[in-house]
Amino acid sequence: MASPIVSKKMREEATCAICLLLMAEPVSISCGHSYCRQCITGFLENIRQEIPSQTLFYCPHCRAPFQVTSLRPNKQLGSLIEVIKEMSQDMSCEEHGEFLHIFCEDEGQLICWRCERSPQHQGHNTAVIEDVCQGYQEMLQNAVTNLRELEEECTKLKLFTRKQISEWNEKTESQKQKIQSDFKNLQRFLHEEEKSYLWKLEKEKEQTLQRLIGNEATLEQKSQELRRHILELEERCQSSAQKLLQ
């Protein structure tokens, strides 16, 4: 939707307080107020017709006294009014040439007061554009407020999540250290156990071997004795009968 390019305030400033139209050839007087050249001279002539001797006049707007000699063309205001007119042309109805200051809500378009009364827009919901703009501005303002609230919520959640992340980092770090130290202890324990089992095994082996070597020596000794005895008996066998029976 187009916003009213020429604001109401600007139009008011460029409107002649005598004819209530955009000023034509604006002239200003000593108080600073401006009027159409034709309007202010007409105003002066009216007074002179009644009181021909009058030389001091009063501003129709603020009642400040002024003299005819203080009238000055206000070229700056004149140019400004030209601009306003140009801009207003874009804002006038192509069909009726009137200012498009009404918004037809049914058709979503800008129309003039004559369009509003035409059969084409009969029974349609219409509103003055300033009101519509205000409505839109309020709507946008509300949307901005809502979005701002959402954004705040989002920021809060973001901070909360960041806190959770750092908490989890700390938590897992301490758990990691605990696991590592537990396993280090376990490894130390297992290593000690291994050493102890190996030591016991070594001890047992030593004792058993000692015993077996001792047995072996004893058996060797016994074997030698037996062999000697056998030899003795064999010799006796082969000797004479007399000797055998000795």
Ligand SMILES: [Zn+2]
């Ligand atoms: Zn005027």
Ligand SMILES: [Zn+2]
């Ligand atoms: Zn004035």
Ligand SMILES: [Zn+2]
């Ligand atoms: Zn129209």
Ligand SMILES: [Zn+2]
């Ligand atoms: Zn309509």
